[in-house]
Every structure is written in C-alpha cells, then in structure tokens.
Amino acid sequence: EAVARWREEGRVAVWLRVPILQSGFAAAAASQGFAFHHAEQGSSTLALWLGEGPSRLPGYASHQLGVAGAVLDESTGKVLVVQDRNRTINAWKFPGGLSNPGEDIGDTAVREVFEETGIKSEFKSILSIRQQHKHPGAFGKSDMYIICRLEPSSFTISFCQQECLRCEWMDLDELARTKHATPITSNVAKLLLYGYREGFEKIDITMREFPAVYTGLFYKLYHRELPESYRNIT
Amino acid sequence: EAVARWREEGRVAVWLRVPILQSGFAAAAASQGFAFHHAEQGSSTLALWLGEGPSRLPGYASHQLGVAGAVLDESTGKVLVVQDRNRTINAWKFPGGLSNPGEDIGDTAVREVFEETGIKSEFKSILSIRQQHKHPGAFGKSDMYIICRLEPSSFTISFCQQECLRCEWMDLDELARTKHATPITSNVAKLLLYGYREGFEKIDITMREFPAVYTGLFYKLYHRELPESYRNIT
Numbered sequence: 275e276a277v278a279r280w281r282e283e284g285r286v287a288v289w290l291r292v293p294i295l296q297s298g299f300a301a302a303a304a305s306q307g308f309a310f311h312h313a314e315q316g317s318s319t320l321a322l323w324l325g326e327g328p329s330r331l332p333g334y335a336s337h338q339l340g341v342a343g344a345v346l347d348e349s350t351g352k353v354l355v356v357q358d359r360n361r362t363i364n365a366w367k368f369p370g371g372l373s374n375p376g377e378d379i380g381d382t383a384v385r386e387v388f389e390e391t392g393i394k395s396e397f398k399s400i401l402s403i404r405q406q407h408k409h410p411g412a413f414g415k416s417d418m419y420i421i422c423r424l425e426p427s428s429f430t431i432s433f434c435q436q437e438c439l440r441c442e443w444m445d446l447d448e449l450a451r452t453k454h455a456t457p458i459t460s461n462v463a464k465l466l467l468y469g470y471r472e473g474f475e476k477i478d479i480t481m482r483e484f485p486a487v488y489t490g491l492f493y494k495l496y497h498r499e500l501p502e503s504y505r506n507i508t
Numbered sequence: 509e510a511v512a513r514w515r516e517e518g519r520v521a522v523w524l525r526v527p528i529l530q531s532g533f534a535a536a537a538a539s540q541g542f543a544f545h546h547a548e549q550g551s552s553t554l555a556l557w558l559g560e561g562p563s564r565l566p567g568y569a570s571h572q573l574g575v576a577g578a579v580l581d582e583s584t585g586k587v588l589v590v591q592d593r594n595r596t597i598n599a600w601k602f603p604g605g606l607s608n609p610g611e612d613i614g615d616t617a618v619r620e621v622f623e624e625t626g627i628k629s630e631f632k633s634i635l636s637i638r639q640q641h642k643h644p645g646a647f648g649k650s651d652m653y654i655i656c657r658l659e660p661s662s663f664t665i666s667f668c669q670q671e672c673l674r675c676e677w678m679d680l681d682e683l684a685r686t687k688h689a690t691p692i693t694s695n696v697a698k699l700l701l702y703g704y705r706e707g708f709e710k711i712d713i714t715m716r717e718f719p720a721v722y723t724g725l726f727y728k729l730y731h732r733e734l735p736e737s738y739r740n741i742t
Contacts, residue, residue: 294544295538297531297538299531301530304529313544313546318544332645333606333609334569335569335570335647336569336571336572336609337572373570401732402731403637405730406720407612408610415568415609416609418571418652458718458729461731465738467741468735468738477731479731484692489644494638494639495637495638496637497636497696497699497713498635498712500702501702
C-alpha cells in the first residue's frame, strides 16, 4: 500500500496535513507509523520518517518567549516593580509576560509593562537572557526569558488588580538589596545599578535593524554597541 | 450535554488530551468548538475557551532556537567559517544549527561546530541574538538565532561533506571585509574583530548559573559581566 510504495520510491519522509474535523485520518495514519509533528487550531500535521537511522526531520518550535521590562526613572533612580497576585511568596519582580506570536522583544516588554502597571515606556536595550528547560506552564517546552531596560514616558501607576498585588516605584538601590525579590530580579537590579551609576554602555545589549536577504523583511539584531569605526570597515 | 454543563459550572476553559489512535474524538470535540492547542508524537491536546471575551489561554511554544559558533583562534586571528552546500549564493557563515530539545545554548554551539567541521571548542560568551518572525522552515513560527564566541581546543578541520561545501580558518579581518558573507556574519565578524583588538570584555555577554527557586534545577543567565563589588551588594 501507500507507505510501501513511498519507501520503494526512495522517499525519506512523508508529511500529512489533516483538518481537525477529519481527525479519523490521523488515527489511520498513526496505525501506519505516522506520528504528530505539530497541530494548531483547525489542523494537525503528521510525519513519517522512511530514511535510514533515526529521524532527521526538523523539530517544531521548542521555546516560549517571556519578556519583562525594568523601567528606570533616571531622574529619581527608582525602578518599577510588581508583586504577582496568588503567589505564596510575595517577591518583587519586573512586570512582564509572554510574547504574542510575531511580536518583537521590545514590543512585548512595553506592552506587558503597560498592561500590568499603566506605565508607558520606550525600549532601550536588552539586559539579560535566561534559558530554562521543561519550564512549568510551557507544556514541557523550554522557556527563554529576556529582561529589557525601558525608559518611562509616564509615571502614574494604575496597576492591573487581576494580575498584581502591589506595584510601586522602588529605589534601585533598595531593590538590589532586598531579600524579597527573585534571584533573577536581584541580579538584574545590581546590573542596572551598575549601569545607572557608571554608564548604561557598561550593561546594554543594543539593537540594530537589518534587511533580511531573501524576504525583504527586517530583522533585529542585538549585541554590544559597535563603534562607528568598526561598523564602517569594508 | 457536556459543554453546556461545563459552561453552567462556570468553567472558563476545558482541555482535552487525545491519543493519536483515538483521533476520531478530536473531530467530535472540534464539532463542539474545541481546537488544537498542540500535538506531539502520540497525542494531541485540544482546548475550548468558555470564558468571556477572546481566549486568554496560554499559547504553545512560539520560537525555534538556532545557535552558531564563531570559533576564534586567538594565536592566529583566524576564525572558523563554512559555506553551506546547496545554496545559490556561496556566502561564508559560522557553523551552527537548531538546538535539540532541552539543550543549553552553548552546548548547541559546541555540538554543531563539531558535527559540521570536526573542530572541538569551548563556550566563552554570547555575541549576538537575532529574532525573526514567520521564519521559513520553522512551520510559520518565529526563530531565535544566537551566535556564540567559542575557543578552539582542536585545529584540524574535517568537515561534513553533506552539509558543507567549504570550511576554513579565515583571517577575521578578511571575513569582516568580504562581500561573500551574510550581513549577520559580517556584522558579527566586525564585532569579534573589535573584541579581539580591544578586549573581549567589550563584546561579551557572559553566563552565570543560578539555582531555580522551585525545581532545584539550575538555569543559565546571560548578561554583561557584573563587577565583584556589585555582585556582593546585600
């Protein structure tokens, strides 16, 4: 039957897309060795590896992306922090949340900060990146968690009562010292304090935009600031 | 029936896990408004949002993670580059590939460099991060692409003939100037040249390991080097 023919034809893999209302076909395909590769909304995609050795098919998306914003008011040295509602330990942290599909890192930070605290802000740099595997709440997948430095453009807090228990502008120095903060928050507070006192160029991972070769779209590249003299090497 | 009862009971969402061989149930559930949340191997997970307004259910993993390694031989100023096989344009780039599930960033870089080029190396830092949406080959999902700085511990190239057309140790200066490189490679070459000449502390995003509060596992946090005096603030 079909699978034997595909094998004879020398195919190394077969993909099968099944609309959710025809999911009975997925069961039939599974009995022939197909397995789910991924599924979303109204359809699933199955695959069968026919080549030699273990499957060399590419996996599906492996990470969720969370982004938080450390909004520092440079005129006062205060930083915007929240405490989550419904937690056993009331630790201070930076407001943030999961990226929407197709959303840029800085845009997630600005949006989440606004949704949680009512504060408007602008993206300045990436400060820190954490990778965690088998992340709870990520359906067994990995988590990438990025903290950005943001500059506030409004200052009156109006926080989301559903998500937050408390929200305030706290002295950066105090946040760096308090025991009532998650380790990642303490660490980034110390990093931010270092930058605030000795120059943000010490801590910033800055962003540059480039055109993508094939698609004509733009992508954003984050790295340490490159001096003009090195950028213009040709 | 069941959905009406769940709604009456005030449930805001219902999750349904369906083994692939019983996929007929997924079709039945879909006719009641369920949609796929995700699927992998032998089962699919469906969800139905019953709450008010648009669904507030968390999405599934949104990013794949690619990692490349810029292996710089500091004694010669040469960096390891490859050209992909089967490309219309023969551009120099750093060896790399997709992370395996659960694999740390630096481990992917070291593994991919070894698989493609035969060169053994050690993780030193992250140099650059790119985020790209609707990435080709990522099944419509986003791509996070990280380039690491690696230090070689072996020097004799034995490259993978299936993946690579060419592989060589190239003068960093030459790589920074050549037109036969992808924009991201050129840019990172310039960054690396800056670090090589003026100190890697100018370009490095370094790694520190921390224990996770809840799981007892360790996670890795990447940011600019924090001076001892700031780390020890309490």
